[in-house]
Amino acid sequence: MDKSYFSIANSPGMWAVCAVVFVVCAAQAIVFVKKSYRAGLAMNLHKRQLHAGMRSAAITAIGPSCSVMIGMMSLIVSLGGPMAWQRCSIVGSVQYELSAAQVGATINGTVLGAAEYGAAAWVTSFWICVLGAAGWLLIVGIFCPQFDRMKEKLIGNNLGKLSLFSSSTMVGLFAYLCSPYAVDVKNAPNLASFLGGVIIMLALSILSNRLKNKRLKEWSLGISMVAGMLCAIPFL
């Protein structure tokens, strides 16, 4: 069994070079948070509003982040801790990294997790993961201001139109994202979680409107995510 690469994959040097992605991403988040916080105050937003937004974002992010962390474990087995950590901390999703890593294995005549998956396949997986994800970084890095100009040309600055634009985008995006779960009726836990999320969100929205409860309205998404997920449990 050629697992000799594993001592390199988990060496202190690898931890150090893989940690750089963590540092860059954290630095960007801190810089952007600082800038938007300052701009928010200058735009007469109240500190209370900014803090409430930050708090709810932090709380909402915990569940999905844990879910990604559990997914990362399947990458750790093949890529080693540091590299799996690096790949999950930067653009791409666990599913993308897994399939890119699998392509690297297949091209070398093996599969992830097989005894023959050695150093050559490992490093091929890495480069395919990185180069595939580089596309997003490059496109956004180069063209992001153009997206904005495109939007301005199409929609202008009318608030009603802008809001219709973003809410119809949201409807389209999430119809696209959730439809596979609705169609795949054989996967009962997924289907239960999807239906749970939909029904609980509808119920909470109607209820919070009836009761005119602002708190409930604000948290209805967070509650629906977790409660919907719990609907999957009876079907496991």
Next chain:
Amino acid sequence: MESNTSGVYKAYTKNIILWGRIFMLLGLMASLLPGIYLAVVYQIVPPWDKVLQGMALMVPFLLGGWFVEPIAFFPVLGISGTYLSWLTGNIANIRIPVSIMAQETGEVQESTPEGDILSTLGIGISVLVTLVILAVGAFMGTSVISMLPEIIQKALSYLLPATFGAIFAGFTMRAPALGLIAFVMAVVTIVLGLPSWLRMLIVVFGSIIIAFTMQSHKSKKQASASASK
């Protein structure tokens, strides 16, 4: 007062573009580092012809996504959210939900400069939360998972459908007809077996076009109704 707000926001956006570009470049370089390190220190280089073969397999699937995905998410994320989200990933499952939550609890209107500020704050904080949780997971390995109750571990892998379903339901409440049409379009594109980037293109841009058509139809009706009065 109004011009002051928009002046601040304009300067902020200009500054964000500069920093966004810098961080995208830094992120790209940082992601290459382990490969360079392995090559220099251990002489572990991949068989480059195989990397090329692999990329030849991947690129047809990725190419559409590289362009379509950032554009499709842009109306929701805005400039700052786009830079933050596309450096760190996990957009539909983490960044969008927290953007919605931050704007709700911050009591600002979507699609306004104030909405963008709250969205950016929320996404930025969520990036830090994700990074810390992943770091803990990577350092502690599988032992951290065994600290979670087994039922929660299992359930967490089903968080995604509930998240997508809840967000879809929330926005469909505002425009039920559009939501239903979008959903039918999405299912039809699955049945037709289209590649995912093309499905995304059709469903997202289809929804936008239909929403605007419905809107202009409605306002025309109103206009003709008030004219006939």
